[in-house]
Amino acid sequence: MDVRVLGRGPAEPFLGAQDLFETEYDLSMPVRVRIRRDPDERTWTGHYPDHHVLNISAQAATSAMARELALHEYAHMRRNEEAHPSHTQSTAEALYLALAGRRVERRKLTHCYQIANHMKDIYADDITLSVAPADKLVAFLEASLATALADRPHDPPRWQRLTPAADPDITAVNAAFALALCERHDLLTPDHRLYDLAHAAADDAPGVSIERFKHRFKTLVDDPDESEYRKALVDVTHQYAVETGQAAD
Known part of the structure; x- marks a missing residue:
């Protein structure tokens, strides 16, 4: 190397x-x-x-x-x-398959790309966490989620946010990702602060099921084939666009 x-x-x-x-x-x-x-x-x-x-x-x-x-x-x-499928699959292609026939708000489409990146990160960090201690990563995830929660908007949701505050919906998905990655590698105790932060994120985004997203991220199979991975990416993208109620037929 x-x-x-x-x-x-x-x-x-x-x-x-x-x-x-x-x-x-x-x-x-x-x-x-x-x-x-x-x-x-x-x-x-x-x-x-x-x-x-x-x-x-x-x-x-x-x-x-x-x-x-x-x-x-x-x-x-x-x-x-x-050539792991998570790193060769076209995100644009998967989003087209997941959202065909729907009108999706621009910010939600941006979130879908972030979700795709989370799936890539899961597979990258399966390697990272096999060779390095996890303490800094867990602390980083905790601090990042805490910062996003502190920056959440206090006004009612709007179609076009006028401040740079963190979006509650994607913050909830980010919380699900953080929990999934840590639980996938048995890094958390039951009373870890990350669970409290994720609960707060869930309260801010009642239309997003953190448990369902956590399950999807956490249970990604280690060695998927191209078809299997494409389906997983399409399914999680479709779930987000529909579940949060921001996509319209």
Whole structure:
């Protein structure tokens, strides 16, 4: 596994993540880590015919989560190289199949893409959590959900939200994802704070069943074929669009 760090920033988190990753896995193509100066640059991975690129902001590269972020992205690269259906299935195709004949609010369509990303993350983190401690990830999920709940709108729901507040519906799905990932790997005690946060998220979004979404994420089969994965993605997307009452025939 060949990792090279480009740009101004520390190499240690990415090389440390490489050491952890190589205890169980490997990548056949080299990895180029590009540290960006823009503090708002999100962490994302690009896949090319002969290499992978991990793009990350300098702020994230120097954070306490830098090694864990890198490890997570290496896991996505591994899933891509092994042509796992979660990483080869066209999200646009699945959404077309799930939402054909329906008019869907733009923000809800954006949420559907986020749900598809959650499913990819489940499979990536099955790798991540097999080689690294889970404490930072659980703390990150807890803090992220708490922040979204603190930022929730206090006014009645509107068709077009005028503030940048977190949307209660997708916050509830995010809570379901967090619980599913943690329960999938037995990371939570029954009294963990994440359950209280998820309960609060459910109260804010009564049209979204956190339990049903949690079950869908948690029970994704380890090694689906293309048809099986496509059906899972179509089903969960359709469930969200219909269940939240925002799609109209």
